[in-house]
């Protein structure tokens with residue numbers, strides 16, 4: 001249902017082709033926002049575009065910093081500016097650092113950390129000049145919890161938390177909000193998982209819509225209020241909620 005406060009807001013959602021990104025795009029489109037959805041997989045982008053008439057899709061591979069810069073400029077041009085940037089794209093490759101290829105480590109840092117910084121730099125500059133805007137980063141429980149076998153992933157997500165909190169202090173005086181949502185395990189294909197299979201083992205796991213609802217809560221807040229960080233956890237991962 002379109003809401004006056006956020007209707008027509010212009011947003012870029014990265015990782016739009018994935019589980020959480022899909023849910024955020026759906027919530028934005030349903031609210032009457034103007035949305036650019038980015039991903040690196042052409043086929044998945046075309047499927048997304050078929051599901052959401054009016055959605056603008058952008059193919060960009062975040063392992064290439066030049067492609068990230070191009071996306072930022074192109075996304076700003078579609079609607080003559082942006083009000084919301086959701087840095088959601090991310091990959092999680094498991095394995096001890098000593099057993100992980102340098103290419104996998106580099107890609108994780110490029111996609112999960114460098115790309116949000118480059119996008120925030122270029123789009124944040126526009127927002128600061130406009131005097132408003134909201135950058136929402138999708139971190140993780142791994143933004144502040146050490147996990148054996150996920151050291152490089154943790155490094156990217158700890159980094160994103162530090163970046164988000166510091167950037168927020170830089171941009172608040174321009175009227176631009178920066179927030180980070182740090183979800184626990186969510187039923188998506190992240191890290192090669194199968195969403196339905198994850199729910200069989202843990203029926204109370206978070207759903208992508210839970211993260212999208214939280215993004216919407218942030219956007220509904222008054223101009224006065226800024227939430228810097230939201231931790232979302234399943235109430236009880238082992239028990240399916242009543243509704």
Ligand SMILES: NC(=O)c1ccc[n+]([C@@H]2O[C@H](COP(=O)([O-])OP(=O)(O)OC[C@H]3O[C@@H](n4cnc5c(N)ncnc54)[C@H](OP(=O)(O)O)[C@@H]3O)[C@@H](O)[C@H]2O)c1
Pocket residue numbers: 014015016017018019020021038039040041042044045060061062063088089090091092111138139140141182183184185186187188189190191
């Ligand atoms: N699911 C969880 O349990 C969980 C928990 C905490 C935090 N998170 C975070 O939530 C975010 C979304 O994850 P998800 O669960 O929705 O996973 P997902 O379904 O696997 O989605 C990942 C997204 O990242 C994009 N991506 C991957 N490689 C890319 C590249 N080279 N260039 C540009 N985009 C790329 C994918 O797009 P293409 O396929 O089109 O490349 C996809 O849209 C991630 O940042 C993740 O760290 C997830």
